[in-house]
Structures are given as C-alpha cells and as structure tokens.
Amino acid sequence: MIAVEGVSKQFGDYTALDNVSIEVPDGSLTALLGPSGSGKSTLLRIIGGLESADSGRVVINGQDATNVQPQKREIGFVFQHYAAFKHMTVRDNVAFGLTIRKQPKQQVADRVDELLSVVGLAGYAKRYPSQLSGGQRQRMALARALAVEPRVLLLDEPFGALDAKVRAELREWLRRLHDEVHVTTLLVTHDQEEAMSISDHIAVMDNARIEQFGDPRELYDAPSNAFVMGFLGPVSRLGDRLVRPHDIALAAEVEEGALEAMVSRVIHLGFEVRVELMLTSGEAVTAQVTRTEADELELNQGDIVWLRSAGATVLPAPAEPPASAAPADPPAADAALPPRAA
Amino acid sequence: MTVSRPWRIALRVIGLGYLAALLLVPVAVIFYRTFEHGIGAVWDSITTPAAISAFTLTLEVTAIAVPLNTIFGIVMAMQLARGRFRGKTLLNALIDLPFAISPVVIGLALVLVYGLNGWFGRSLADAGIQVIFSTPGIVLATIFVSLPFVVREVTPVLKEVGDEQEQAAATLGANAWQSFWRITLPSIRWGVAYGVVLSVARSIGEFGAVSVVSGKISGETETLTLLVEKRFSNFDLAGAYAASALLAVIALVTLLAMTMIKPRREEEEH
C-alpha cells in the first residue's frame, strides 16, 4: 500500500501540492486524474523519490519512505517519454536493474526473456530503442520497470506521447498485464476516458489538491463538486442545477417543473442524438437522447420542447457562471461517454 | 544523477581552478605587465610608425579576407545544405582542411606555389606581381586559415530553416535573387554574423602562416602579431606586451560579440 500523508510542495511561488493525503490500496490500479498543472505528476514523483516533499510523509508498504533515496525505494517508474537508455539494446535496458544488483547472468537472461515475451517484444532483444516504435519503447520501459519486481509501479502519463490508436491498445494491454501481475500501480493521466476504462480507483486532482477519491462509477454518478463532475463527463446547466446531458428528458407537452426551450440544432451521431437548445432565459443547453426518442419527438429546428432532469447525478450550479461555461465541452471530455443503461 | 553538495563544490573548484590557472590568471598578468609602467609608455609604444603600420596592414588584410570568405561561405553553405550532387561528402570534408593543417604548412604551401621558385612564382614575377614577402601573400594566407568559419556556422542553420519559405516565395512570384535577399539571408543572418566574428578574430590573430609568407619587413609586411614576436625577440618586452594587450582587447571584444550573437544564432537553428 502507498500512503501519502499531508504532503505539500512549493516551486518558488507556485504551489504544486497543498497538504495532499491519499491511500492507494494494495494490488490496485489507481489513477491520478487531473488537468495539467494540477500537481498529479509532482505527487507521483514525490512518491517515487525523484522529488522531495516540503512537508508530509510517504509510506510504502508500512515503511516510512519519505527520506529514502529513489534507488532504495523498490519502485518501478515509467516516464511519458520512455527514458529509454538509447545506447543500450532492448535486452540491456530491461536487464539494467538486475545487472546492477549483480544477479547471476543466467538468472538475468531468463528473467529478461520472460519479461520480453510478457510485453510482446520477444523478437526485439538485440535492437536499439531507436529501432522501435513509440508503443514498443514504452512496453520496453514497462518491462524494465517490472524486471526488478518493484513493490509499486508508478506510471507518469505513460501513453501521453503515443497516437490515439496505440494509446487505446496499450491501455487495454496494461489492464490485462495488471490483472496478471497484481503489483500496486499508480498511473498519472489527464485523460478521463483512460482513467475510467482501466483503473479500480481514481483520485481527481485540481489546483494542488485531491478533489475526490473513489471508484470510477462513484465519481461519475456522485461527483462531490462541479469540477469533478465536469472533468469526468459532459455537463449541462439546467436552471439552477448541473445535470448530465443524457439525464435531460425532453417532452413535447408542458410538464410540471419543466423548463421551456427552443431546439436550435439537432445533431445525429449514429445511435445517439445531440440536441442543442435555447432556454427562454437565453441560456444554451445540450441534451443527449437516443435515436428512438428523437424520432418519437420528431425534433426539428425551431420546435418548442420542455426539459426536466431525469437522472440521479445532480449538483446545484455554482453562482453566476459565465453564460456559456457550464454546458457542452468540459475539459478533455469531448469524446462523449456511451449512453448508460438505466 | 543528483550529486551531493560537497561533491558539486569540489568539482566546481577543480574545474574553475583549471580555468583560472590556464586562462584567467595569464591574461590578467599580461594586462598587469603592460600597464605596470603607466599608460603613457603603452600609448607611445602602440603609436610608433611601425605599430601604426602593422595595425593598418592587419585591418586591410582582414577587410579583404573576411568579405571574400563570407561570400564564399554563404554560397558554399547553400550548396552543402540544399544541393544534391556527386562528391558532396568529399567537398564537405575538404572544407575542414584549413582547421586541421598546421599554419606553417599553409605558409609553406603558398611559398611553393607563389614564391620565386614556386610553380607560378617566375611568371608572376615577370608580370611584375610579387605575392610572397608582400601583401597579397599575407591576404592569401589569411583567407586560407579563415576559410571554413562562415561555411561551418551557416550550413546547419540553413538545414534547420529548410526551404519551405523559399518555395512559398517562389509560388508568390519571387525570383531567385529576390528570394535570397528577402527570405534566405534574413533567416540566416545571425549565423553569418557569428561566422564573420570568428573569421575576423582568426584573421587578426593569424601568426604562423603569415610569418612564413610575409618576409616581416617593418612598416611594410609586418602585421600586429608579427610585431609582437619581433619586439619580443629584440628584447623590447614592454613593446611586445603593449601590442599583445591591444590584441587581447580585440579578443575580448570578439568574445563579447560572440556571447551576444550566439543566442540569436541558436534561435535561428530552432
């Protein structure tokens, strides 16, 4: 288990971490999710010993590691830009941690072979990093980190430098790998989809603090504040409340407590249909309905409909938001989540 | 690698100590020796007719060699950065020759071609042209030793800048000449400037090659560096120090120019 207790870190005038505490359960895959500058990488580097905390403690598996040098922490660290030893072959890269521990040659060779086949690089042992693709380099870096059998695995935006397709593949692969290896893993990412699709727990960070910690569904369904709600998925503002666009029910007839709105645009996205609306107050609202619902309502531009929130995830809207801020595009959430079964 | 504080300070002391013993203290001492008998004596010894003539000759030679090498350097750099032709690798290697060859050998080479007993010496003499033991020889030697600087500074910048802007200019109707003056030259100007500064420093400071070809005729073919050596050999130490101090000041100005141009040149490269 990794426990961080009241850690703070300043870089000059800039506060990177403000009294942060978190417990990462044993054997879990936990994501630190947040926008850039939220302090998530700094927290990871402090846990890894690559940065030192101004105050607070880091406890790894019950032992206080706050003042332990990185080389003694028994961690595996994977960097966004791979940090491949470019003057060494893939084999020597993976073997590095074992060789400097002076393990017997045969044992090192066996372990490296085993790991290379785990990460799917069995045929690449003699190549240099420059002869590998980005995805292959990152898998090599993972094998290198796992070779020394670390107590915890720390991943700093490990797929951030890869293109979308490779990123999705590696994400799946990392989840399967974790299910086999079961090493306590902490992953830094700014991609909410990545965090939700592979992690057991997510800590959402903003402005040097952890805003909320929980499992993905908990965070999505019961966000503790507007930031978490907006960061984990699209948000629409309906009167004085924040709701998910797919939790807005549209009706052709006037209903009790519903708000009147005019359809300004109907966008067909295959199974789902995004409806852009204008409230009588002049505020824009985005709702998300299924194709069947849209067909039943026969929605057209200029129609008048009635809106009410039909879901459980509701937060009071913050006072006086900028007119266009709340709906449509929360950061990094432009890939709308699939509609959830009721 | 996080080096602990005592180690870092130890390395710093060793490194800076080496620099001080080799660079700083000697240069400081030469200024001290120069001015230990007052500034008047210094002024007198750098304003003798021989000194003024040496200074003028040095500037003349530099004023001929550097522009020629600048033009050559830009033309050659454009070929090396953009051109596709056979023998480019060889040409690229040959450019560096003047850096690797002893200045004395360079001087000798010129004597063997243009000296009285050289390949062209006799015919040149018949035409009334004297190269060796005369200003043209000094100019040739200076061009030789400072030839690679502009090429070497400009080629990487040209490669980095690429030729997209020139192609854009061409699609907008610019001819080669307009494209060079309006697009290419402005984008490499700090690289050129850096190369020119290095060329000037080398031209003013060249000693070995010039020493072989000049004949060292006081007031005629004596450059500043030759003056330093002659005064030293004639036991005129104060005079040698004064001329050296003048050259050292030029060197410090050069360093200042290099320091100011370097970041701008590096900006061009990114």
Next chain:
Amino acid sequence: MLGLGVATLWLSIIVLLPLAAVVVRSTDGGFSTFWDAVSSRQAVSALRFTLLVSLLTAAVNAAFGTLIAWVLVRDRFRGKRIVNALIDLPFALPTIVAGLTLLTLYGPRSPFGIDVAYTQFAVLLALLFVTLPFVIRAVQPVLIELDREMEQAALSLGANNRTVFRRIVLPNLVPAILSGAALAFARAVGEFGSIVLISGNIPFRTQVSSVYIFKQIESDAPISAAATSTVLLLVSLLVLVGIRGLGRWGARHDR
C-alpha cells in the same frame, strides 16, 4: 550550379592547389631525398614529440573538458555566464599572444616563481591553453540535451550515482568527448604560434614538427620542409576522417 562551380574553384585555388604543391614538391629530389628528409633524426624526434605531447594534451583536456562542461551545465553559481563566455578565449586570442602570456606567467619572470619555460611541460601547457575549448564545446550541448529521465529511470531501478555516471551518462558523452579530443589533437599537432616562444625550440627535446618545418624554411630548405609537411598533412587527414567516423558513430542511437 554556377554557385557550386565558383565556390569549388575558389576552394581549389586557395586550399587544394597549394596543398598539392606541398605534396608534389616534397618529392622534387626523388623519393630518396623525401625519405632522407622525413627520416632524419631531428625530424623523427620532433614528430615523435609532437604526436606524444598532442596525445597527452587531448587526454588531459578530455578529462578536464568533460569536468568543466559538467560544471557549466549541471552546477549553479554566480558568474557562470561569464565563465562560459571566457571558455572561447583561446579561440579569440592570437596564438602568439597566448604564448607570450604563458611565458610571462610561467617563465623566468613569473610572479609566482614558477619557471617552466623551454621545457617539454611548457609545450604541453601552451597546447592545453589553445585546445581548451574543443572538448568543452563538444560535450556541453550533448549534456544539455541528455535526457534527465534516463538518469532518473536508472535511479528508480536501484542504480547509485557512480553507476548512473558510468553506465548512463558517460556512454552517452563518449562520442562527443572523443570528437572534441580528436579536434584538440589535430589542432595541437599543427600548433605553432603559442609554442614558438615558450618552447625554446631545443632540438631533440622541445622542438615540435611545426617549428622544425619553420626552421627548415628559414634555412632555405623548402623541399625538406615540404617532406615533413606532407607527413603532418597525412596526420591531419587521418584525424579528419576519424572525426567524421566518430560523428556518424555518435549519432547511431539518435532519433
């Protein structure tokens, strides 16, 4: 293409033709004359000393140059920018002034009482001065660009500082150190101005090849001078070829 032709012609007239003259004229008296000139005891002794002292120069400055480059890149102290600018001083200062400078400080009139003038050590000192910037300027950019995360990755895998330096930092610097040292060696082999005053030019002891050639020219033996010059030219060419090879080798893992 016109530009290429003119530029190549210019290079040929200024550089290649005179160098060809050295090689051709060195055999004016036939091969035996050439061989006699090259293998004379004084010429051989000067060449041996030149190569040895140049090798030593390259080695010393490889070590100190790497150290100074490290200090300039990784250390923080006041006045670092000035120190960094001063590194280029040997490139900017005329060699004859460098020689006179060193003679003043480490010669008979030394203010510190250190007199090494007219010794082999004095030649080494002069060569160390003029070749100082090569290794520093070769290593500095590589050290700046060196991926710090490589070192952090090694630390996280359990390596201590010594191991990180030996296994990660040094292997990545070696090509730059070697090519800087090779440039320093090439420069040292041909150096003249800074040595001529401080070496005393004592045959069989402090005489280097370039000064030997100069004396041959002065005593009106240009053919003999050309013969020794041809040998020096050959050394220069070999070093140049070596440096080009080093450049390619050093870039082999880049991408």
